[in-house]
Amino acid sequence: MKLAVVGAGWAGMAAAVEAASLGLDVTVFEATRTLGGRARALTTEKPDGTPITLDNGQHILIGAYSETLALMQRVGLNLPQVLMALPLSLPYPDGTGLQTPAWATRWPAPLDALAAIATARGWRWGERLALIRASLGWQLAGFRCTPTLTVEELCESLPDRVVQELIEPLCVSALNLPSAHASAAVFLNVMRDALFGRGAAGFNASSLLLPRTDLTSLFPAAAAHWLQSHHGETTRLRTGARITGLLAHAGRWQLTGDGVDEAFDRVIWATPASVAAQTLLAHADDNEALASWALSAHALEFTAITTVYAHAAGARLPAPMLALRAEPHAHAAPAQFVFDRGQLSPTDAAAQGVLAFVVSASNGERDDLQARVLQQGERQLGWPLQPLLSVVEKRATFACTPSLERPGAVMAPGLYAAGDYVQGPYPATLEGAVRSGVAAARLANA
Structure with missing residues (x-):
């Protein structure tokens, strides 16, 4: 045929x-x-003229991506060589936020995720317990809800801190929409597989898998x-x-x-x-x-995603990936996450000091977004940043409403x-x- x-x-x-x-x-x-396609390699130069390979957008995989991981193995890829596995963590530059403790990283789902919630730095016990109760409630309901429900409506009983520091970042990164517009039914599918599902290829379901190589090679x-x-x-x-x-x-x-x-x-x-x-x-x-x-x-x-690549000599984040805080004037802090490309590719000299800032559900023109992201990065990370490349994928994802x-x-x-x-x-x-x-x-x- x-x-x-x-x-x-x-x-x-x-x-x-x-x-x-x-x-x-x-x-x-x-x-x-x-x-x-929309997950491919790009080439540019650093300020000193050194060529560097980047991507059309920074991506994350998770340990629950069974079909992707199986297919990568089938075509001969050594997963630990091409993917950096991190336990479920969304730390902020100051060290607060959701992080799976070292003693729980080998626990099966959902115990690892429950341990991360129970030990979230900066959270009160009431906030932790509220999220645990909600998660178990979603599980008892079979991770199903009314199709017309938004993520904001699904999580309206959760404390503000939990919504702002976990639900909103997860929603906008997974569905590329703010919680007020995103489908709760699809969000629950992601939560089911990531927090309560079975991992693949030896990874925990909730593991964050960061590419060590460009996306075309991946x-x-x-x-x-x-x-x-x-x-x-x-x-x-x-x-x-x-x-x-x-x-x-x-x-x-x-x-x-x-x-x-x-x-x-x-x-x-x-x-x-x-x-x-x-x-x-x-x-x-x-x-x-x-x-x-x-x-x-x-x-x-469709909704857009912008990735702003910047360079700071000698820059090294506390972790390969950090969450960035929303600020009182949201317009001034558009990026939700930053990635340290140097830690992801430690043997690549060109990648050292290169940071990738991700703006999910982005709006506005490239130059304005880049300027605001660089200012946000300098405020929250403390380094002067030089722009390398800003990629605006205007039709990055369908609007998952x-x-x-x-x-x-x-x-x-x-x-x-x-x-x-x-x-x-x-x-x-x-x-x-x-x-x-x-x-x-x-x-x-x-």
């Missing part, structure tokens, strides 16, 4: 690996020259190498090949584009939702199923969708993308 995968991001490469493993003849088409490039090594006769990867035409004919799908005019038995469309919708709407013709799917994808709303209807995996007979926006339990995460890719490959093989 001839299968085309359109898009070589994390969803597309996951689909290609799974499809090749199932025995399909696979061709992957990627419009750009870099693998990874999975997409390794997947491409594995496909060539293990299925070289039946797989092809064509970069710089943008697919612009799609036509159903005689039970097959004809793809046309940059140097492409070929028919396939099955197609997995693994581009961003907006690209998929635009392309399919232009070629739906009388295909009602295709038009309906495209309109559903077109109706999605209550009762959202997401497009399904089946676009039309023989045509399947893969991407973090496709129907599933997770918000727009790497795990959501990988799961959708694996599922699409299995549908194509059915």
Whole structure:
């Protein structure tokens, strides 16, 4: 069976690996020259001219990402070499905040998370107990709630400190929306797997897994190498090949584009939702199923993420990742987290002193955001910062609002969708993308 995968991001490469493993003849088409989609490597220079590889946005994985971790192992990655595992911790620069104590790091879920809550620095006992009661209540309810509920409504009985120092940062990092607008049902799915689920690949479910390498190397490039090594006769990867035409004919799908005019038995469309919708709407013709799917994808709303990379000579954070405090004037403190790239890649001389500030659900222009983040960083960390690169991904994630209807995996007979926006339990995460890719490959093989 001839299968085309359109898009070589994390969803597309996951689909290609799974499809090749199932025995399909696979061709992957990627419009750009870099693998990874919205989670890919970028290159720039430090102030002294030293070249450095960064990412299109700083990402976190967690130990509950079973499909992603399994697929990374399948393509030959040594997980401890490419991922730094940290126990559940959201410390602030002053040392307060949620941190799993050393004696509880090997405890299974949810005991490790309960220990972190019980020992949260700066919290009163009443605040700790309120969160523990709420967490156990969510578990007793099967981590289900009314679909129309927001995270803010779900957590309205929790103390302000718990909301401000844990719920809000978790919500905005996982769903890329403030709690007042985010889906409580999807948030509970994340909490279920992260705090009460089973870990994968030897990690605790709640472990924070920080990439030690760039995001293209972290999975997409390794997947491409594995496909060539293990299925070289039946797989092809064509970069710089943008697919612009799609036509159903005689039970097959004809793809046309940059140097492409070929028919396939099955197609997995693994581009961003907006690209998929635009392309399919232009070629739906009388295909009602295709038009309906495209309109559903077109109706999605999106939110932005900004990553500001900065350099401070000799800078080293107390931990590889810190939470940043909200300030009375929220406009002046847009970043929620900062990462120490030097600690993540200790053998990379170029990464030393490089910090990545993440602004989830970001608003505003790049230069203004960068200026505000640098000022925030200098106030809260105490170092003068030089900007390196600021990446604004305006359509980083779909807006995961209550009762959202997401497009399904089946676009039309023989045509399947893969991407973090496709129907599933997770918000727009790497795990959501990988799961959708694996599922699409299995549908194509059915």
